Amino acid sequence: MKWLLTILILFTACKKAVEKKTFIESESDYQYHLIIPNGFPLPLIPVDNELTESRVLLGKTLFYDPILSSDSSVSCATCHRLNLAFTDGLELSKGVENRTGMRNTPTLTNIAYAYLLMFDGGAETLELQALAPIADHNEMNSDMKLVIERLKKNKKYISLFKKAYQRDLDAFGITRSIAAFQRTLISGNSPFDKYYFRGDTTALSASEQRGMKLFFSESLSCSECHGGFNFTNNHFENNGLYTVYADTGRARITNLSSDVGKFKVPTLRNVEYTSPYMHDGSFSSLEEVIAHYALGGKNHVNKSVLVKGFNISEAEKQDLINFLKSLSDKEFLNNKNFIP
Ligand code: HEC
Numbered sequence: 001m002k003w004l005l006t007i008l009i010l011f012t013a014c015k016k017a018v019e020k021k022t023f024i025e026s027e028s029d030y031q032y033h034l035i036i037p038n039g040f041p042l043p044l045i046p047v048d049n050e051l052t053e054s055r056v057l058l059g060k061t062l063f064y065d066p067i068l069s070s071d072s073s074v075s076c077a078t079c080h081r082l083n084l085a086f087t088d089g090l091e092l093s094k095g096v097e098n099r100t101g102m103r104n105t106p107t108l109t110n111i112a113y114a115y116l117l118m119f120d121g122g123a124e125t126l127e128l129q130a131l132a133p134i135a136d137h138n139e140m141n142s143d144m145k146l147v148i149e150r151l152k153k154n155k156k157y158i159s160l161f162k163k164a165y166q167r168d169l170d171a172f173g174i175t176r177s178i179a180a181f182q183r184t185l186i187s188g189n190s191p192f193d194k195y196y197f198r199g200d201t202t203a204l205s206a207s208e209q210r211g212m213k214l215f216f217s218e219s220l221s222c223s224e225c226h227g228g229f230n231f232t233n234n235h236f237e238n239n240g241l242y243t244v245y246a247d248t249g250r251a252r253i254t255n256l257s258s259d260v261g262k263f264k265v266p267t268l269r270n271v272e273y274t275s276p277y278m279h280d281g282s283f284s285s286l287e288e289v290i291a292h293y294a295l296g297g298k299n300h301v302n303k304s305v306l307v308k309g310f311n312i313s314e315a316e317k318q319d320l321i322n323f324l325k326s327l328s329d330k331e332f333l334n335n336k337n338f339i340p
């Protein structure tokens with residue numbers, strides 16, 4: 001009986017995938033088939049940038065092409081590396097000529113679901129965000145005019161742009177296609193997902209289950225900020241890293257003193273791979289992160305009342321770390337669809 005069910009599920013799964021390959025008349029292209037994991041909502045896709053197969057392919061090609069940087073040495077993927085959940089393993093990012101940037105490279109896991117982008121929320125859409133690294137002195141140090149000039153020398157790009165956006169190669173297509181590709185970076189197949197959203201009670205070990213209880217407990221309050229299907233409330237919070245912030249975070253955008261030291265709450269999906277942690281990469285391990293929260297952080301007027309310290313045993317700390325590691329999605333980290 002179980003056998004039959006498996007076959008049936010496999011069969012319907014394949015059938016569905018085929019059925020979903022719909023041609024969108026207005027875009028003269030096939031819709032990109034985004035697989036939404038159980039428990040996840042649909043991401044918001046802007047109406048002027050529907051996901052199509054050519055757009056995602058173009059965006060992916062550009063994401064991995066160092067031609068976007070002034071000396072053709074750095075691509076988006078130099079800093080956002082798939083095997084590190086699209087981070088780079090460095091405290092602070094490094095761009096052209098080895099220039100050190102201001103912040104730690106964040107993961108792009110489930111970035112389609114972010115409300116605002118950057119640690120300070122300085123970019124409103126993925127389309128707009130793509131302009132920042134291309135121009136940033138410490139990242140790609142290039143400019144859009146130069147990028148367009150260079151791309152136009154490549155016949156492959158000219159035809160990809162025509163197919164994707166039915167227009168000549170320009171900034172519109174560059175930023176939109178890169179955004180489209182990034183919206184496909186969906187991760188929802190971790191052991192936690194299997195346990196929590198798909199009812200596989202064997203997917204988490206006893207220790208991981210104990211860690212999960214701690215994570216969602218009132219005394220630790222992790223889930224108050226890192227809650228929901230993507231382990232973030234998408235708010236800006238001060239988690240008590242410093243008494244004086246060299247990087248004031250959200251206040252850089254709003255100029256409000258009440259926003260000093262507030263940073264976007266990051267997703268914890270694939271957190272095993274995104275060290276070093278925090279906006280400045282100041283913690284190198286999950287042990288250090290937990291020690292920070294256990295002590296209740298440093299005093300700051302804006303520090304959240306939820307960062308209040310707690311007392312747990314060494315064994316419980318290990319349980320919590322094991323739970324955080326159960327958010328790793330190996331399929332995501334090895335997904336061949338994410339490389340050109
Ligand atoms: C030199 C390393 C580097 C390069 C190259 C780079 N990034 Fe980033 N990326 C970063 C850093 C650092 C941040 C955080 C910046 C901030 O918060 O001010 C970031 C932030 C982002 C974010 C926002 C993530 C979030 O959670 O809000 C997106 C999206 C992104 N980058 C996409 C790209 C794309 C697309 C490219 C290529 C066009 C690119 N990056 C090139 C280092 C890099």
Ligand code: HEC
Pocket residue numbers: 119220221222223224225226236237238239241262263264265266267268271274276277278279280286289290293304306307
């Ligand atoms: C008041 C909200 C809040 C609470 C409560 C909270 N966090 Fe955080 N967490 C944040 C913010 C904000 C950041 C990013 C800070 C920065 O970039 O400097 C963060 C960052 C992290 C990071 C680093 C992620 C990365 O990729 O850099 C980890 C891991 C983490 N928190 C785990 C936890 C755990 C475990 C708990 C419970 C013990 C917890 N957090 C409680 C707001 C919170």
